[in-house]
Amino acid sequence: MDNHSQPAQDPLIDESEAEQRRSAAARLFDIRRVIGGLFVAYGIIVTLIGVFDSRAEIDKAEGVRINLWAGLSMLAFGLLMLLWQWLRPADPPAPNEQPPGS
């Protein structure tokens, strides 16, 4: 495809594109922190419930210690999310956000 031409112009679209420099979207936080946080909290709560599960609860779940397993899995998943964010923080706003020529 033709690499150096612009799409058809439209006044309404141009108007909102012109506002792009005021955009505050770069201030958006990283969702991985929230997902990680919530799952770590869920993981801790459910694992603790699982540790103290009674016979009746384990029997209800067909003999599977589901609270323990689900809790540990959620905890691990939450920690992985946090680790991912820590190792690969979000890209800083790139200087070439705008397409060339605009």
Added chain:
Amino acid sequence: MDGDGLRLNMNGLDYLILALYFVTVLGVGFAARRAIKTSVDFFLSGRSLPAWVTGLAFVSANLGALEIIGMAANGAQYGVMTVHYYWIGAVPAMVFLGIVMMPFYYGSKVRSVPEYLRLRFNRPTHLLNALSFAVAQVLIAGVNLYALALVMQALLGWPLWTAIVVGAAIVLAYITIGGLSGAIYNEVLQFFVILAGLIPVTVIGLVKVGGWNGLMDAVGDTKLGEAGLHAWQDTGSTANPLGAHWIGIVFGLGFVLSFGYWTTNFAEVQRALSAKNMSAARRTPIIAAYPKLFIPLVTVIPGLVALVTVKGLGAESGDLQYNNAIPLLMRDLLPNGVLGVAVTGLLASFMAGMAANVSGFNTVFTYDIWQAYVRPGRSDEHYLKVGRWATVAAVVIGIGTAFIAAGFSNIMNYIQALFSVFNAPLFATFIIGMFWKRMTALAGFWSLLLGTLVSLSLYLLYKGGVIHFNSDLEESFWGAGLAFVTAVVVAAIITPLTAPKRDEELRGLVYGMGGIDLKGDVLAGDAVWYRSPVLLGVIAVALAALFYIPVF
């Protein structure tokens, strides 16, 4: 769902898990607020999101609880054939959207799907689509809300109106405050919470029936029988649980219905438009296709488990309807703790569905109706404010519809089916317009209008008993197919009779006209081979085909 038969035994810790979720969702809405200065920030997240976020939001926007509960119900009723809704009825269309159509949507900088029609065709086509989309979204938001309230009433014993108001207030708060970023971030969170709720149900269900083989043996002994275990084997005729011939499945479901839904539904496409560059926008629906491949594991399998383990499932009314497959398993199998997570996941999925409708509505209302026809030429702040009020209006109307629905629940099912008749002619108009530069503005308008009228008439004639089909599904195959053909024929007849648009006006909107830059805004790292949209798309389709082998 009435009576106390489905009531779950929730304890304080389960409610703590639920409350923690509500608090987090609202917190995400408030925290997203500081990233909103312009209307594009509010409606399209400032086009700044990474592909994995928009991709998961894309799949989550479709993962409403109606979808989860409905697909588990289909699993119990039709068996393994339900996977057609995922592997042929979704994945190919999602990949097509990413590879073929997204360059036009994202490259032309349109802010909504109707806006593409305004640029490609004319204002009447645009207005027709914007109005029908806006009306459909608020009504469907009401359907979602009512379904949410029904489940909360049945499972938790909350009064219907409390559940409606609480559900609506939370969605209202996080979208009005956090805009699309609030909606999308919550959808990503919801995606994981929904899975965290469904996986334990599936695992324990499988343990109970003796694993996969045990399940297969047991399903053979139910009323579904051996036929419930095969996706394609009996499709040479309509004598299979779904009552569908393979031609109907491939062309009706796999082509017209699914391409119509996935490629033109703005509530979905909006997620991709919020991606940070062309590469991320194209990968959005393709990344979404991967979870979509696996979702039948946590919907169809629980449906089959419920069929095997719940005696009498499949009643016409009462607690043992197919729709209660997942709630019944939750009641029977989950101890407190994971039960709280599962209930949270179910409520999360209702909110995901409704939020997608509401955030699609407020954008189309503001950009495509208010800015284009009612109050053009105002400041960006004005439209930002209108967007917030449109959100409030959408939720209030949704509450109204939900209360009406409470009186006429069947009518609401019809309304939802009714709006699906808009998709096929819309897809036909889009696909011809994108690939045939000669197609004129008037042809676009009449294709869309007449195609819609044809599928609408067929639907009404079927509901009125004038025309007979074996099932609703068969009607929708035929309606969609006929609408598609009508739109094509109308375009072919009217185009030669009317004046075409000038080539300059079609740049970036039509295939072969140039003006689309696939690489210009590429970020470092997007060029690596494993982020190639085409490669990822081909793998997704290949996996969908492979997955059919064990259940052929």
